Amino acid sequence: MPLVRMFNRxxxxxxxxxxxxxxxxxxxxxSGALALAMSYFAPRTNPNxxxxxxxxxxxxxxxxxxxxxxxxxxxxxxxxxxxLPAVVLLCGWGNIxxxxxxxxxxxxxxxxxxxTITVLSFNTEGFVRREGEESFSTxxxxxxxxxxxxxxxxxxxxxxxxxxxxREKIDTLLxxxxxxxxxxxxxxxxxxxxxxxxxxxxxILASGEIEFLRSNNGTLYADLLTGxxxxxxxxxxxxxTTKIDRSxxxxxxxxxxxxxxxxxxxxxxxxxxxxxxxxxxADQADSIASLIRSRQVPTIVVGDFNDxxxxxxxxxxxxxxxxxFEEKGSGYHYTYKNLFRMLRxxxxxxxxxxxxxxxxxxxxxxxxxxxxxxxxxxxx
Numbered sequence: 001m002p003l004v005r006m007f008n009r010x011x012x013x014x015x016x017x018x019x020x021x022x023x024x025x026x027x028x029x030x031s032g033a034l035a036l037a038m039s040y041f042a043p044r045t046n047p048n049x050x051x052x053x054x055x056x057x058x059x060x061x062x063x064x065x066x067x068x069x070x071x072x073x074x075x076x077x078x079x080x081x082x083x084l085p086a087v088v089l090l091c092g093w094g095n096i097x098x099x100x101x102x103x104x105x106x107x108x109x110x111x112x113x114x115x116t117i118t119v120l121s122f123n124t125e126g127f128v129r130r131e132g133e134e135s136f137s138t139x140x141x142x143x144x145x146x147x148x149x150x151x152x153x154x155x156x157x158x159x160x161x162x163x164x165x166x167r168e169k170i171d172t173l174l175x176x177x178x179x180x181x182x183x184x185x186x187x188x189x190x191x192x193x194x195x196x197x198x199x200x201x202x203x204i205l206a207s208g209e210i211e212f213l214r215s216n217n218g219t220l221y222a223d224l225l226t227g228x229x230x231x232x233x234x235x236x237x238x239x240x241t242t243k244i245d246r247s248x249x250x251x252x253x254x255x256x257x258x259x260x261x262x263x264x265x266x267x268x269x270x271x272x273x274x275x276x277x278x279x280x281x282a283d284q285a286d287s288i289a290s291l292i293r294s295r296q297v298p299t300i301v302v303g304d305f306n307d308x309x310x311x312x313x314x315x316x317x318x319x320x321x322x323x324x325f326e327e328k329g330s331g332y333h334y335t336y337k338n339l340f341r342m343l344r345x346x347x348x349x350x351x352x353x354x355x356x357x358x359x360x361x362x363x364x365x366x367x368x369x370x371x372x373x374x375x376x377x378x379x380x
Contacts, residue, residue, distance in 0.1 A: 043315035047278035060310035098309030120151035121302035122371035126160040138366040139165035157238040159197035237303030240280040285316040298353040324374035328359035
């Protein structure tokens with residue numbers, strides 16, 4: 001009899017612990033489902049009207065995985081609560097392909113077709129690598145790597161010309177791309193020092209730029225002659241940065257967070273910077289969308305948007321264009337190395353007259369971004 005009572009007591013304790021775990025998981029499930037649902041409003045809401053949704057859009061990849069984990073937990077527990085994350089995930093099923101593409105149907109050898117055009121886009125972080133208190137020039141390493149890739153069109157963001165690495169030196173290294181345009185949006189001592197650049201094997205028929213208000217960022221566009229009578233417009237963009245620097249990112253390290261005396265103030269500061277960035281990028285995205293619609297020719301839109309696929313910025317610029325990652329990417333891709341390697345913020349989009357035959361975003365050591373490379377053919 002004592003053994004039976006002991007067994008029942010242990011069973012009651014086990015049941016009580018399990019009920020407590022279920023209660024905690026239910027709160028997490030409810031919160032996670034609500035947060036993911038909020039993220040769905042981010043692409044359709046201008047941050048100048050309501051910016052709170054943009055924060056949930058930023059965390060969308062993590063929210064997808066969290067809701068999937070919670071779904072599996074409740075299915076394992078055989079509880080009807082699994083319907084909550086299941087329904088929310090199904091409602092946003094169309095967004096999954098912007099983060100993850102099943103590794104099926106990837107083709108090889110297609111880039112050897114005649115008439116293909118390869119575009120490489122890369123935020124070079126100013127051609128500077130920082131290690132602690134020291135910094136090192138990466139211009140020659142980056143350019144030599146780009147030369148090895150041998151794309152037809154090169155688009156740089158955070159292109160920086162310095163006395164150590166003047167434009168003439170970079171142009172010489174890129175001699176195989178004789179047609180170029182540089183647009184500087186940050187000036188010091190009357191000299192343009194930072195901007196975006198486009199190098200091309202094809203002649204440039206016309207070009208222009210958009211310098212964004214209240215920002216050191218902008219857009220460079222060029223019409224290229226890719227055949228006897230074929231015009232291709234390339235739009236190279238670098239949108240407003242988040243202004244989240246290394247000290248802000250370091251704040252989220254456990255030790256730094258624990259030792260910070262004014263946690264609330266620091267969080268408010270970071271949130272304020274993110275909010276201001278969302279609002280500026282929304283206006284910039286509207287300007288780029290107007291540029292895209294201004295001329296109906298085959299067009300490729302590239303660059304560092306500083307926003308995720310679940311954002312007003314991405315949705316506005318993309319419009320009816322295709323995303324090369326969705327067409328030929330494989331698995332989960334990120335292009336920004338900070339923030340847990342979670343974010344894809346660098347893109348190559350294209351109009352309906354083109355088709356992606358290859359896509360890659362290789363890991364390279366010279367920047368906080370990974371380059372993005374896509375190869376296209378014209379649709380017949």
